[in-house]
Amino acid sequence: MKKSLILPLLFATVPLAAFDWPQEEIMSDSFYSYFGQLRGGTISTSLIFADPSDVKAADDGKVIAVISEYDDDSCFFPSSFGNAVIVAHNDNLLTVYGNIDGETLSKTIYNTSGTVKTGTVFGSSGNSGWQQGRSSLEFQVVDTKNNTAINPRVLMPRIGEELPLTLTGITLESKTGTRYDLLVQRTIPSGLYRVYRQRQPVAIPYRSRVTINGIIIDTIAYDQLIREGNTVCAAGLRYYSKDVLYPDDRLQLLGEVTLTPGKNTLGMTLADILGKETTSAYSLIIY
Amino acid sequence: MKTKKSIAFYVFLSILFCIAYIIFAARPLTTEYQFVPQWKIDTSTQAPSPLSPGAVPLYFHLGQTAGYFTEDGQLVSISTFPFKATISDSYFTSYTADNSSVDFYHADGSRAGTITESGFPFFDEDRIFVFLPGGSSVVQCNPDGSKKWQYGGTVPITAFDSSKNGCVVGFADGTVREISADGKIVREFVPGGSDYSVILGAALSPDGSYIATVSGQDRQRFVLAKKDGTHAKIVFHEFVGQSDPHQRLVQFSRDSSIIWYNFNGGLGIVDSEGKKHSHIPVRGQALSLQEAGNMVFLLTKENTTYTVYAIEKFDTLCGSFSFDARSAFIRTEGNNLFVGKDTTVSRITLEKK
Numbered sequence: 001m002k003k004s005l006i007l008p009l010l011f012a013t014v015p016l017a018a019f020d021w022p023q024e025e026i027m028s029d030s031f032y033s034y035f036g037q038l039r040g041g042t043i044s045t046s047l048i049f050a051d052p053s054d055v056k057a058a059d060d061g062k063v064i065a066v067i068s069e070y071d072d073d074s075c076f077f078p079s080s081f082g083n084a085v086i087v088a089h090n091d092n093l094l095t096v097y098g099n100i101d102g103e104t105l106s107k108t109i110y111n112t113s114g115t116v117k118t119g120t121v122f123g124s125s126g127n128s129g130w131q132q133g134r135s136s137l138e139f140q141v142v143d144t145k146n147n148t149a150i151n152p153r154v155l156m157p158r159i160g161e162e163l164p165l166t167l168t169g170i171t172l173e174s175k176t177g178t179r180y181d182l183l184v185q186r187t188i189p190s191g192l193y194r195v196y197r198q199r200q201p202v203a204i205p206y207r208s209r210v211t212i213n214g215i216i217i218d219t220i221a222y223d224q225l226i227r228e229g230n231t232v233c234a235a236g237l238r239y240y241s242k243d244v245l246y247p248d249d250r251l252q253l254l255g256e257v258t259l260t261p262g263k264n265t266l267g268m269t270l271a272d273i274l275g276k277e278t279t280s281a282y283s284l285i286i287y
Numbered sequence: 288m289k290t291k292k293s294i295a296f297y298v299f300l301s302i303l304f305c306i307a308y309i310i311f312a313a314r315p316l317t318t319e320y321q322f323v324p325q326w327k328i329d330t331s332t333q334a335p336s337p338l339s340p341g342a343v344p345l346y347f348h349l350g351q352t353a354g355y356f357t358e359d360g361q362l363v364s365i366s367t368f369p370f371k372a373t374i375s376d377s378y379f380t381s382y383t384a385d386n387s388s389v390d391f392y393h394a395d396g397s398r399a400g401t402i403t404e405s406g407f408p409f410f411d412e413d414r415i416f417v418f419l420p421g422g423s424s425v426v427q428c429n430p431d432g433s434k435k436w437q438y439g440g441t442v443p444i445t446a447f448d449s450s451k452n453g454c455v456v457g458f459a460d461g462t463v464r465e466i467s468a469d470g471k472i473v474r475e476f477v478p479g480g481s482d483y484s485v486i487l488g489a490a491l492s493p494d495g496s497y498i499a500t501v502s503g504q505d506r507q508r509f510v511l512a513k514k515d516g517t518h519a520k521i522v523f524h525e526f527v528g529q530s531d532p533h534q535r536l537v538q539f540s541r542d543s544s545i546i547w548y549n550f551n552g553g554l555g556i557v558d559s560e561g562k563k564h565s566h567i568p569v570r571g572q573a574l575s576l577q578e579a580g581n582m583v584f585l586l587t588k589e590n591t592t593y594t595v596y597a598i599e600k601f602d603t604l605c606g607s608f609s610f611d612a613r614s615a616f617i618r619t620e621g622n623n624l625f626v627g628k629d630t631t632v633s634r635i636t637l638e639k640k
Binding site for chain 2: 039040041042044045046062063064065066067068069070071072073074075076077078079080081084085086088094096098113114127129130131132133138140142144147148149225226227230231232241242
């Protein structure tokens with residue numbers, strides 16, 4: 001084999017990571033909450049770790065902000081990060097380390113020039129921010145040039161298997177808001193529909209795809225979230241806000257399709273970050 | 288003999304000159320501000336009593352306790368809470384780390400409504416905000432707690448201020464957005480001027496015509512911008528030295544004529560026309576600034592040491608005092624300065640004598 005082909009193939013087999021772990025490494029299926037999940041009524045732009053640990057810089061950079069919780073009556077707002085450190089990196093990227101224990105927040109990071117090296121410890125994850133259950137470090141990656149939140153897992157190392165994804169509770173919702181549970185109803189009127197699955201409380205696909213008769217109609221990607229006006233959205237055929245993506249606690253949008261009269265095969269695919277797919281299909285009579 | 292007479296003459300002349308100087312050069316002393324202690328209450332031992340008719344409740348927040356007292360030293364209410372609380376003269380509530388719905392109360396203890404947004408609520412006078420999970424989004428609520436408008440973003444919020452005219456939000460990417468009282472983004476600009484743009488402090492003037500910010504690292508910069516249609520025209524700026532990633536106090540006077548801002552090691556003072564500006568050295572991070580007539584009081588914190596600075600407008604530092612505490616606050620009402628320290632609140636009257 002030619003030497004010029006060996007290197008690209010070698011890199012293709014080894015997962016490349018732009019960032020190191022922002023805390024002690026954990027298995028891929030062990031995070032408390034994943035990017036893109038429904039979290040506190042919002043589409044989460046954070047990766048939430050489950051176990052407390054030292055919090056450390058994921059890459060070389062410059063500490064540009066330290067957000068603090070204040071026990072005093074101060075002029076400052078209460079950030080839902082609690083205590084947090086924000087680091088600027090090359091390529092217009094910011095990393096955010098939230099929910100740090102105030103007692104452990106290192107003071108040396110801003111006594112010096114403010115530059116940090118990969119692995120510089122900021123403190124320990126604590127309980128200063130908005131959090132549920134066993135939440136610990138809240139980690140974010142922000143692309144300031146494109147004004148997007150990037151799924152941190154795209155840039156981080158990954159260990160082990162992903163959480164299994166399920167396609168259950170498939171529901172179609174018409175433009176008028178009428179819902180059809182495909183488990184009990186396969187004959188439905190033609191029109192534009194949103195395709196929902198039953199949301200899993202923790203696991204979330206990296207991509208969801210809906211097809212009609214084998215043709216891809218819509219793909220929603222969770223590699224990044226964007227701000228559209230005053231709303232955070234996931235990108236698919238359109239930008240989907242939280243109210244569309246998660247109309248309630250139970251459902252998660254897979255995509256939008258237009259069903260035309262006749263026999264239609266509605267296909268759905270969920271892919272995890274490693275590309276492993278879960279598929280399902282329903283034969284529908286459209287009138 | 289002649290020499291002795293000459294010496295006596297000169298001594299006499301000197302004494303005469305001294306007497307004449309004392310008589311003619313004397314000027315009455317100018318009036319000075321004096322701090323007269325009035326009372327001190329201990330919130331950990333004093334039992335609260337119902338608000339007297341006509342009395343105005345003033346809020347306090349000390350560590351894990353918050354409540355209301357009056358100018359006369361009456362403790363009206365006190366609450367302890369395990370996580371966090373927010374309080375203003377209008378409303379009070381405490382909340383948990385996973386708060387998703389919380390009742391909030393008027394100063395008299397009556398229920399005002401329920402906030403059903405997840406996140407950390409924040410009362411600024413009679414305005415109600417909730418900082419949503421993720422650190423980049425904020426909601427303003429109606430007086431009953433229902434959602435009025437929502438700003439959802441992807442970049443962390445690093446600075447915030449509100450007035451009756453709306454609010455100003457600063458972000459980690461160096462952007463400042465002014466949001467109107469009905470939730471529309473009416474202005475957006477980047478103060479810039481530094482290698483690393485980040486907004487560390489922001490304020491909206493009470494009359495709604497100015498925005499002031501402290502931003503950046505390496506070369507940190509103060510910017511005062513006057514609103515000009517949908518744009519913001521910079522009327523004054525200055526670089527304020529050393530890098531420091533802490534959040535910074537930026538505050539307008541009640542009449543919008545003066546802006547105070549904190550930077551590493553100092554307090555900047557600028558008039559809103561940008562024609563007059565000054566610096567006063569201060570220790571630590573400024574937490575709170577209160578006006579009382581022609582005086583301004585600044586509370587700063589450095590490790591566990593709090594310092595209260597008394598400044599006569601425009602930029603005369605009259606004095607300061609420091610104390611060690613776990614938590615502290617200052618408030619002013621009329622010519623009173625209230626100082627909170629751990630569990631105690633003291634009233635000091637300001638008199639010019």
